[in-house]
Amino acid sequence: MPELPEAERARRQIERVRGREIVAVHDRDTYVSRPHAPGEIAAALTGHRLVDAHRRGKYLWVETDTGPVLGLHLGMTGSIVVDEEPHPRGWDRFALDFRDGGRLALRDRRRLGRAILQPDLSRVGPDAGEVSREEFRERIGRGTAPIKARLMDQRAISGVGNLLADEILYRAGIDPRRPSGGLSEAELDGLRRATRAAIRTAIRRGGAHAGEINPERRPGGRCPRDGAELRRARIGGRTTYWCPQHQR
DNA sequence: AGGTCTGTTCAGCT
């Protein structure tokens, strides 16, 4: 389940193909590349080179030398693979072939990823790992939705998905059900600190699965800190686990 | 073999 850490890994993968000339584009999946017609992305990118890979939250975009920007999103199960053979089960939903024989593919079992031209990021909030303290207080510490839903709202801040949200709230000791507007400034600052720490750890350890609470994220799981049985509920539309003992 | 669960984004509703 790609979240910000996996998106950052994908960005680094894309950087490996900087400067290589695109000689063919496989853009026939009209769901992943909607609203483009097959061949449209191919026509726009063939002959160009990727020059830089950027990321905000889980959104990726790639600049080309003189051509359009290519936007990529991993969805739920996507990854970027470089210089690998095409997936035998057809999971490569979009791909670029390079003159040197190499290849970049969006590999995605469930086709919830995206590959489009000129992505619109105007409604995507600042990156969860980069957002300033002031902006975090302002964008997160308001509204009546549960704090967990707010953290996962990509328009507020971008990059926090379900597993990372549980990890962040666990570290910050905050009950995921609390209305986001009811948090104090000190709690919001602590939440931002926990967000940055959780992201850093996840990137270093290779994904949002590497958290403290994640291994216990199952019915009957127990809090690694105090041993309390974790609670489970649907919050913000997603399955949520938290410790009733220290998350208040 | 069918039913349920998974989680990200988006359209559509109140």
Next chain:
DNA sequence: TAGCTGAACAGACC
């Protein structure tokens, strides 16, 4: 406008 619900997708699991 804020917040919620269900759709889209397709594989894992029971």
